[in-house]
Amino acid sequence: MDFHTRKWVKPEDLNPNGSLFGGSLLRWIDEESAIYAILQLDNPRVVTKYMSEINFVSSAGLGDMVELGLSVAAFGRTSLTLRCEVRNLVTRKSILTVERIVYVNLDEHGRPTPHGKQGRAGEGEGDDA
Incomplete structure (x- = not known):
């Protein structure tokens, strides 16, 4: 996880x-995971498309510094599935985990389109959107 x-x-x-x-934490995750997906898919x-259950493990308080970690769980034909941890x-x-955040690659008309990327060793196929 990066x-x-x-x-x-x-x-x-x-x-x-x-x-x-x-809500603040989810806003940070949404922005960072979108940037990560854009960089992974070069688009x-x-x-x-989907965010699995959000597991709030512990809390953070005023002045705490938190870091957001993301990793690729799988590449689908038109999708990318990420995993997230905040600590x-x-x-x-650990403060929070999200096992699956699915992004869909779109063409210039807003339609799902294959991205041509493949997973790293040990990764499975993601959901096709």
């Missing part, structure tokens, strides 16, 4: 309980 993006939990990212608001036209940068304690 951990590239780091975020600092600021007051505007907190929920009424004083911990990281899940700026990708859309999110505390200092303690490495």
Whole structure:
């Protein structure tokens, strides 16, 4: 898993309980995973098709630094499936996991189109969209 993006939990990212608001975290994941998919598929036209259950494992608080990790789980014919983990940068304690985020590769007309990419050794085929 590649951990590239780091975020600092600021007051505007907190929920009424004083911990990281899940919506802020999901916004970060959505943006970072889209960028990751675009780079993997060499195409700026990708859309999110599916996100599996989101497992909030622990919390983060004001001033914590978190890092988002992504890895390719599988390449389908027109899709790319990613896995995501968010963890505390200092303690490495897991905050959240998402087992499957599926992106679909689109052509210039917004239709699913084959991307021609293949998975690395040990990866299975993704869902075709």
